[in-house]
Amino acid sequence: MTYRTAHQNHPISLPGSPRAAQILHIQYPLPLMTDGPALNEDTTSEALRALLAEIDSALADAENAITTADSLPRLDELRINYLGKKGRLAGLNQKFGQLSAEEKPLAGRQLNNRKAEIVRIEKERREQLEAAEIRRRLEAEAIDVTLPGAAIASGHLHPLERTRREMEAIFRSMGFRVMESPEIETEWINFEALNIAADHPARDMQDTFFTERGRVLRTHTSGNQIRTMTELEPPLAIISTGKVYRCDSDVTHSPMFYQTEGYLVDKNISMGHLKGVLNAFLQSFFGANVGTRFRPSFFPFTEPSAEVDVECIFCKGSGCRVCSQTGWLEVLGCGMIHPTVLRNCGIDPENWSGFAFGVGLDRFTMLKYGINNIRLLYENDLRFLTQF
Numbered sequence: 001m002t003y004r005t006a007h008q009n010h011p012i013s014l015p016g017s018p019r020a021a022q023i024l025h026i027q028y029p030l031p032l033m034t035d036g037p038a039l040n041e042d043t044t045s046e047a048l049r050a051l052l053a054e055i056d057s058a059l060a061d062a063e064n065a066i067t068t069a070d071s072l073p074r075l076d077e078l079r080i081n082y083l084g085k086k087g088r089l090a091g092l093n094q095k096f097g098q099l100s101a102e103e104k105p106l107a108g109r110q111l112n113n114r115k116a117e118i119v120r121i122e123k124e125r126r127e128q129l130e131a132a133e134i135r136r137r138l139e140a141e142a143i144d145v146t147l148p149g150a151a152i153a154s155g156h157l158h159p160l161e162r163t164r165r166e167m168e169a170i171f172r173s174m175g176f177r178v179m180e181s182p183e184i185e186t187e188w189i190n191f192e193a194l195n196i197a198a199d200h201p202a203r204d205m206q207d208t209f210f211t212e213r214g215r216v217l218r219t220h221t222s223g224n225q226i227r228t229m230t231e232l233e234p235p236l237a238i239i240s241t242g243k244v245y246r247c248d249s250d251v252t253h254s255p256m257f258y259q260t261e262g263y264l265v266d267k268n269i270s271m272g273h274l275k276g277v278l279n280a281f282l283q284s285f286f287g288a289n290v291g292t293r294f295r296p297s298f299f300p301f302t303e304p305s306a307e308v309d310v311e312c313i314f315c316k317g318s319g320c321r322v323c324s325q326t327g328w329l330e331v332l333g334c335g336m337i338h339p340t341v342l343r344n345c346g347i348d349p350e351n352w353s354g355f356a357f358g359v360g361l362d363r364f365t366m367l368k369y370g371i372n373n374i375r376l377l378y379e380n381d382l383r384f385l386t387q388f
């Protein structure tokens with residue numbers, strides 16, 4: 001067969017298939033870059049045709065593999081396999097010995113030209129793969145500014161602190177001042193001035209923590225009455241929240257807990273004022289419809305004294321486990337300030353009278369949030385705290 005190429009006027013005879021040429025995107029038949037004598041079937045040896053066929057198929061394989069290489073490492077491998085020093089194309093050089101001196105340069109040029117073509121294809125494929133790699137990385141590292149931001153975990157108030165603030169807000173709204181007093185108190189302030197005699201059971205070693213220097217960790221916040229009434233002139237309306245300590249520990253008692261103390265001293269203050277203020281407070285805290293009841297009780301520093309119950313907020317008064325089937329929950333102690341206490345603070349009980357009350361902050365918090373173990377309030381376990 002004799003072919004004439006488009007850009008060369010040499011009639012050449014070449015083996016190989018049009019299909020290979022199609023895959024290689026090269027002109028078929030292969031243009032033979034030669035300045036030498038024209039080749040045709042008569043002048044082409046069997047050995048040359050065989051070698052050209054081999055070059056043809058090696059190159060077809062090479063291009064096929066290179067254009068479909070899907071990664072840079074794979075491409076490196078192919079380059080070594082085909083174009084490397086010991087590669088398939090280099091192997092073809094060794095077969096040149098079978099050719100005549102005249103044919104050698106022809107086959108050599110043919111091989112070199114086609115090899116240059118493969119080098120170009122390899123470079124092109126490399127650029128494509130590198131560009132794809134850059135694109136892939138850019139996409140992987142791209143920031144989607146439309147995504148919602150990651151929320152920053154922030155803390156919130158402890159349920160006890162929430163209760164304290166809520167209580168203070170209610171009493172402030174009724175004109176009370178918020179004050180503080182120390183946790184380590186003298187026996188006078190914690191007991192004597194409050195009309196608690198030396199042999200009162202509350203002073204028992206089991207209830208009270210004494211310091212080595214004979215002070216006490218306050219067992220209640222009522223000492224605040226003594227401190228502020230001694231320092232300030234009536235009329236007074238003060239509440240004070242803080243830690244108190246008693247040697248006691250079970251699911252409803254902790255050796256340290258919180259109380260809020262409140263009192264009011266003015267002219268002609270009666271039990272009616274006490275009930276009015278506490279009802280307003282309890283209904284504001286637990287809900288406007290909550291029922292309350294005042295039961296006679298005893299405290300050395302108030303006379304008369306009462307304990308206040310609210311209708312059980314769990315069963316609405318019908319009786320449940322929390323209220324021991326009574327329908328009522330005891331929430332605070334209160335009473336009219338004992339004249340001895342007023343006198344101990346330099347206030348004349350003939351001119352002034354007042355009421356006082358003490359609230360367990362822990363109990364209020366437990367009732368409000370349905371917590372059944374006081375220790376949960378002090379363990380700082382986030383699994384518990386984040387529920388509020």
Ligand code: PHE
Pocket residue numbers: 219220221222261299302333334335356357358359
């Ligand atoms: N201090 C009392 C207690 O701790 C409560 C209380 C305060 C009672 C004020 C009456 C008046 O139990």
